[in-house]
Amino acid sequence: MLGLAKRVKARFLITSTSEVYGDPLEHPQKEAYWGHVNPIGVRSCYDEGKRTAETLTMDYHRNEGVEVRIARIFNTYGPRMCLEDGRVVSNFISQAIRKQPMTVYGDGKQTRSFQYVSDLVDGLMALMEGDHVGPFNLGNPGEFTMLELAQVVKETIDANASIEFKENTADDPQKRKPDISKAKELLNWEPKVTLREGLPLMASDFRDRILKEIEGDDDK
Template sequence: MMYKTNVMGTLNMLGLAKRVGARFLLTSTSEVYGDPLEHPQKESYWGHVNPIGVRSCYDEGKRTAETLTMDYHRGAGVEVRIARIFNTYGPHMCLDDGRVVSNFVAQALRKQPMTVYGDGKQTRSFQYVSDLVDGLVTLMESNHIGPFNLGNPGEFTMLELAQVVKETIDPGASVEFKPNTADDPHMRKPDISKAKSLLNWEPKISLKQGLPRMVSDFQKRIMEEK
């Protein structure tokens, strides 16, 4: 169903943008790069995706959404913008949305072990939500179509992320290892040269600066739970 949502939802919105003459923003994802053979990932990289894997509904759904967006731009003259968003975190996320930063923060605050899948050496890059918002607004106000990588090039293994969470919340927090999920990308880091050059955008908030802001929000909501 996720594939259908990505494809049909994008198709419907492109049709609406065409009818009313609106500028269309596609929030695509770093997942279009799959388990990348290029590191860091540039927008020119076509990706390495398993089309029948368990994650493919999201990866291929977003890749198809990008195709539709460019088809409507070239064929119907719709004004479009494409952003490829890398892992983003911040206050007001769902406590149990399954994303790694949310998981670690909620688990540490609830005095539960932080769940690490596989050996924890896979890497991700984490950007604070306000940096992403600035990037999206800048892209929409620019004359550039994209795609643009919007992410923070700071790269962390899952074990390093767990350590930052421990330092922020509870030095005594523990880690629990579980078998890895299928097709989990080994590396993820954006090359943001294009956004820096054409949009004059780059993230300002490091993980160690942004994480405490998220923790304060999560802490308040977890206390209300109790």
């Protein structure tokens, strides 16, 4: 893709990830932070894959003159996500709607930041239309533990929803929160939709699709 961008003189966007910071020793994470990543861990293919993609992107920018933009995307949620994609917001919402226990890995005290999809789209457009290469953190600095997220899902979908604890996965980052000062200053961007505003919109979409799925099974 970088070779194609060079040939046709296109502006190239790499959608990187907050995972480049690994299990961070800096909190919140700024773009200048180099990260704390286990290069041979069970998550490393994703973490290091994205770090390598950023490296290649900057090499083409510096050595080949390709115009590039780098976005480091933090956890994003919204309607039309896959019901079974394994992401924590999708999991909690699907499980609560289906009257299944919400699965929390570890003690549930690890934190994440959740941005609504429309805020991400606005950020990517501002990045592509602007003059700055990046990288830019695109995320919502609101920070929630997994237990706090589960509580918001309960308030949104089912007050009687239960939680099931399971053993945590290896190398799971304990904290995740973007410092978005750079994006606010240079892109004039910051997220507008809070978790309590965005979650019901996603839940409504999931509920409609899950009900259709159940009705389809009943018709068989």
